[in-house]
Amino acid sequence: MKTMLSSIDLIIECRDYRVPLTSRNPQFESTLAGRPRLVIYTKRDLGSKDHLDDRRREEIIKEWHKPFDTLFTDHKSKRDVKTVLAYTKELAENAQSLLGTRIMIVGMPNVGKSSLLNALRMAGVKKAKAASTGAQPGITRKIASGVKIIEKDVERGLEGVYLVDTPGVFVPYVPDDEAMLKLALVGSVKDTIIAPTTLCDYLLFHMNKQYQGPELYEHYSEPTNDINLFLDRVCRKTGRLGKGGVPDSDAAALWIIQRWRQGNLGHFVLDEVKEGGLEAKKAENIKESLSQARKRMKAEQTARSKAKFE
Numbered sequence: 001m002k003t004m005l006s007s008i009d010l011i012i013e014c015r016d017y018r019v020p021l022t023s024r025n026p027q028f029e030s031t032l033a034g035r036p037r038l039v040i041y042t043k044r045d046l047g048s049k050d051h052l053d054d055r056r057r058e059e060i061i062k063e064w065h066k067p068f069d070t071l072f073t074d075h076k077s078k079r080d081v082k083t084v085l086a087y088t089k090e091l092a093e094n095a096q097s098l099l100g101t102r103i104m105i106v107g108m109p110n111v112g113k114s115s116l117l118n119a120l121r122m123a124g125v126k127k128a129k130a131a132s133t134g135a136q137p138g139i140t141r142k143i144a145s146g147v148k149i150i151e152k153d154v155e156r157g158l159e160g161v162y163l164v165d166t167p168g169v170f171v172p173y174v175p176d177d178e179a180m181l182k183l184a185l186v187g188s189v190k191d192t193i194i195a196p197t198t199l200c201d202y203l204l205f206h207m208n209k210q211y212q213g214p215e216l217y218e219h220y221s222e223p224t225n226d227i228n229l230f231l232d233r234v235c236r237k238t239g240r241l242g243k244g245g246v247p248d249s250d251a252a253a254l255w256i257i258q259r260w261r262q263g264n265l266g267h268f269v270l271d272e273v274k275e276g277g278l279e280a281k282k283a284e285n286i287k288e289s290l291s292q293a294r295k296r297m298k299a300e301q302t303a304r305s306k307a308k309f310e
């Protein structure tokens with residue numbers, strides 16, 4: 001990515017709408033520093049009900065990223081895709097490059113980079129899917145060559161706009177267990193990494209915290225904080241029973257997680273969004289990276305003194 005940056009006119013940084021803070025990658029900040037950037041929060045449909053609270057949250061997030069522009073998208077919304085397309089077109093018209101405008105799309109695994117690229121291509125040049133997409137992270141494995149999203153327009157001196165898709169880049173370290181649970185819940189890590197019942201327990205905690213609370217899962221269980229009881233009810237309700245009628249909790253947990261990821265168990269954000277939240281997160285990341293550096297130095301020192309005595 002770094003080596004390509006010199007030929008890139010704009011970086012589109014995709015972040016998951018449901019984890020605006022936890023998905024911050026400090027590595028991008030240093031690598032992409034000084035480059036023009038547009039921040040796009042993807043999967044808005046899964047985190048927003050388009051209420052006043054949601055719009056207020058989006059205003060705060062926009063403030064966080066200034067001077068960069070911020071957009072919020074659902075890749076199936078024609079209006080959202082057109083807004084992104086118009087943004088890139090304006091950029092290209094102002095740049096008037098002889099080689100065309102090149103845009104690199106970066107972000108965490110499974111955040112929706114390829115889906116956005118495909119939607120922009122369809123809306124811009126009416127061409128079918130150029131990149132593979134999938135519900136698990138790690139589908140895009142290499143940096144693709146530019147995919148055209150806006151045609152050349154000789155009369156307007158426009159040389160075309162090209163998007164470069166990149167593989168998802170996971171945060172260099174995850175500061176705590178809760179951050180890992182959030183990233184797993186939104187699908188940034190493979191489902192085999194964290195036990196499904198643990199992940200589902202964390203989801204249950206969030207569902208209970210929402211305004212609708214237990215109504216969100218009323219088809220499956222009575223209100224509860226107890227994951228065992230909850231999964232038992234889900235198994236019975238959906239027939240996820242093994243030999244001798246034993247509830248298959250793992251299968252039920254995975255199914256519930258998928259239902260939430262598809263937007264069927266409430267639309268909400270896992271991070272707390274407040275004014276100055278991003279600045280606080282940046283300060284936290286600096287503290288964390290210092291302590292990581294100290295740990296690394298200590299380990300190196302121990303290894304050196306061990307080698308001396310061997």
Ligand SMILES: Nc1nc2c(ncn2[C@@H]2O[C@H](COP(=O)(O)OP(=O)(O)OP(=O)(O)O)[C@@H](O)[C@H]2O)c(=O)[nH]1
Nearest residue numbers: 043075110111112113114115133134138139140168
């Ligand atoms: N509901 C909803 N789902 C989305 C949206 N964008 C992407 N998805 C889904 O999220 C999953 C991941 O999308 P991809 O486009 O493959 O994500 P990616 O960032 O390219 O993933 P990697 O290849 O792992 O880097 C797919 O199942 C998409 O259908 C969105 O705006 N809303």
